Amino acid sequence: MAPDHSNLGQEEADNEKIDSDLRQLEAVHDTHFYNIDHEIEKKVVRKLDCVILPLMVLVYFFQYLDKQTINQAAIFGLRDDLKLTGQEYSWAVSLFYLGQLCSEYPAGIMLSRFPITIYVGVTIVLWGGVNMCLAAVHNFAGLAAVRFFLGFSEGKTYFIDHPLPRLSILLGTVSPAFIIITSNWYKRQEHPIRVATWVSMNGIANIIGALMMYGIGKGNMSLAPWRSPFLICGGLTSATGLLFIFLMPRDTTTAWFLSPREREVATQRMAVDRATRDHAVFNKAQLKEALLSPMTWIYCLMGICITLTTPIMKYSSTVIHGFGYSTYKTMLVGTPAGAFNFITVWIGAIIPRILPGARVYTAIGLSIVPLLGSILLMTLPYSGGADWGIVVATWLGGCSSSLISSAASIIASNVKGNTKKSIVSTAFFVAYCVGCIVSPQAWTEDDAPRYTKGCILSIAAMACLILTFIGYVFMVKGLNRRRDLKASEGYIEYMVDRGDGGGRMGVSVDSDHTDVEDKAFRYTI
Template identity: 45%
Template sequence: MIFSALIGDKSTFIAEGKSWHCLLLLFNCSGLESDLKSLFETTWKNSLKHQGAQMSTSPMKLSKDTASNGDDRSKGEMVELPLTSYTPEEEKAVLRKIDMVILPFMCFVFFLQYLDKQSLSYAGVFGLIEDLNLTSSQYSWSSSIFYVGQLVSEYPFIYLMSRLPLTKFVGATVIIWGIICMCLAAPNNFAGFATVRFLLGFSEGAVSPAFVTITSIWYRKQEHNLRTALWISMNGLAQVLGCFLMYGIGKSSSLTIAPWRVLFIICGAITVAAGVAFFFLMPNGPKDAWFLNAREREVLSLRMAQDRDGGDKTSFSFAQLKETLMDPKAWIIFWFRVLVCMQSPVLTFASLVIKSIGYTKLETMLYTAPSGAVQIVLLWIGAGLVYIFPNQRTLVVLVLIIPPLIGTVFLLKLDVAAQWGLIVASWLASCITASMTILLSLAASNFKGNTKRAVVNGMFFIGYCAGCIASPQLWTHSPRYTEGVITSIVTWCLLFAVVILFRFLCTWDNEQREKQAANHESFDVNHHLELDENGLPQTDLTDKQDRHFRYVW
């Protein structure tokens, strides 16, 4: 029989590039289990490491015989089995299409999120504080309460994102937050303004954790850092363009309402339009990729399987939730974000610092804008370092902590008379996004399991909210904001220590797994026999359960 012929020449069978999926068909046949089990283990492991092998252009055909296990197959029938390889050219073509469709959506929405959120800083310079009669404490709370809204939204949004079509849910929230942003132009007192800011923060709570998940759905581990850097670099771009937008609005002499109200209306209207486009055009996952043909979708599934990802699912696992809450690396991810975001008031208060040392409103916008450009430059320096040293992300983060730490020290030590010194120090101190980008990529690359990944992402952004809520309350004494600046210095130093701890835990865990692999302790062939239509494993293993998984540090 053809089965016996195949078993008689295993090496030829594999060398010709035939699908290991065929082994599963053979494996079910009585009398062949012991012979195929060893072959399947070896082939399965190798297939996970296999990248870009040349393949035939048509599905392979195999003659079936009646199996001895009692099923009703007809002798001599030809079976068409799916291909499980692809060429480097096919992979590049698929990746190029993903970059041309998925990334622009993410970048533009993230740009608008930061612009809408950061517009408070520009509005404060152009009359918001005077028009609403805000005290220094109330202005700080106007910043903090936005993140209270985001914090409140995280837990329900984590659950909903694991149960509903992800991009549809995100698109709907983008539309809602655009409408709410326009409503910021209406209040005439602190209570009304704070309420709308809370609702704005609540509606924006889904975007950042969802984008980490979307990145991990469409891109492989080694591609996360560059793509994450692209959509996070929109923070710096929004800082630059937001200043110029406010400059243009403030310079207009034909406005019938306050310039800061016009800013909120314009930003909100653009966001609504972007949300509609995101809702209807952004695919939920590889199966819904309207810009790929059937073969390209197959290639996408195969390349993602190399990272042993279970694909996009809508189930919520309480076992994974428990594992996440007991995982020290997950809690370190949480503290990453808390400590980084203790620096966030620099972004909100920098324009007020510049204005307070003697510059006009329009000059303040012009001198604040370069901080966004400095952020972008440092971010891409970080991305370049990760590209050059792909297995040293934590060391790159340690390097990226140094410039903002130096800038914060200068903010504390320089005299008010050193105007340009303080301006440049504020530019350096605002470089939060560079280290944040690498930390986001670590969150995306180091956790598996649909629910666990969603919960970790949620913890990461809950930490973000916690840091952003607490820190503005320390920035209340202008123009030096001494308490807040000292807190920033301390938290940068703490972040340095926590990153070192995370690196140690990841390397130690990887060493233990390598020892197990050397002793053949972790491979369980029966665990991988649940397959999808392409013959790929349909499992939702966590990083703890999957002993083949290796942490990125």
């Protein structure tokens, strides 16, 4: 007689339900109460800000300095020396992100299986070495190949330290990794300022890069002016990678700069924040949860909308130069764009600090800045030479770093589970890469200097981003409301504290529960 398979599907569903119930029961059993010495905690945070944060800042600064060098090189002879024609420069820009995209899957897997500090440090060294190779290219084929491998190597470096599982922030592996790192060392309310600190290096790198290119261009060198910055920046980046490998501890228990008591407090404060340690284990259940969660796809939509505006940053020198400024004056006139980026990133961090719960609302307001810049760039009149209104429009249009910072901070604060965080952050940066691959193709040479198609794309993307942020607020508030209702009905697994002032409930840092399984977790806005 043939076996009866009619109930197999139901049995599998029942087994999955049992597994889910067991994970939720484990989440309750992993709950503890902690009373933390706040004076020691303040000392711990100061030490973190003196060691962990500067390392991330240094890496992010040099990586972005590398990344934006091609913007200045374009008007210092790169196009002419390599005989670039038609859309070849646009493809050179896109190929970097295609390389990133190809590396995201292996990067996401490796980030959840290997110690993040060693992994990130090695990829930083590789990134710097590949960047130096750009100084040796002599045609489009060479430029395209090196740009692709540059993106592939950087796609394994990014990010935010979170005791929650690994998360992929701003672009490539470093951003995702920095999202994890930030979440592994800092409590959720501390994320916006720390993320802003390293993301704001975009603006600083833009300013210093322009001034460096100006100085090199004025010098009398046998090497073409556009080649030197790739050698200088690449070498410094590799050196920074070595520092990262030797100085960045894996987690709170291996922090060489903390005393034993401080390491204990550093661990406990993350437990109270319902964060967990970095785990080198891949969890298939968390993978499924991440892929089926609507919030994952909302994060992806945020990523692609933000990056559809980024070509303004990469083409700003070309745009300004096309309106009549000399090569050297273009460098100086474009420098304030970095300051605008720096300022908006810090606005996005400080306002939520002053007004808790205002992070997403602040991001909505900051979305208006690049939206306005794109509208002005497309509509302002010009005649003859460059017009200051157009120049200011490029400054405003390129202010997307604050939005990347906000999105990365939101992910770091609201996603739990080692594998889930890795998958969500990697998905965010895949969307980021897709946007960066597609958007340069709207900035065609025959559309210069107005670049109307690119501006229209940026305007549509910012409008969509604002709607996405609004939808996210409604979703998160609904989830929190349902959990608060369960807590008020006496379900202990939903309670944030026990209500008698005797301490706050925390989850064991050695557990690996997701934000769905940890019922006492509350999403932040």
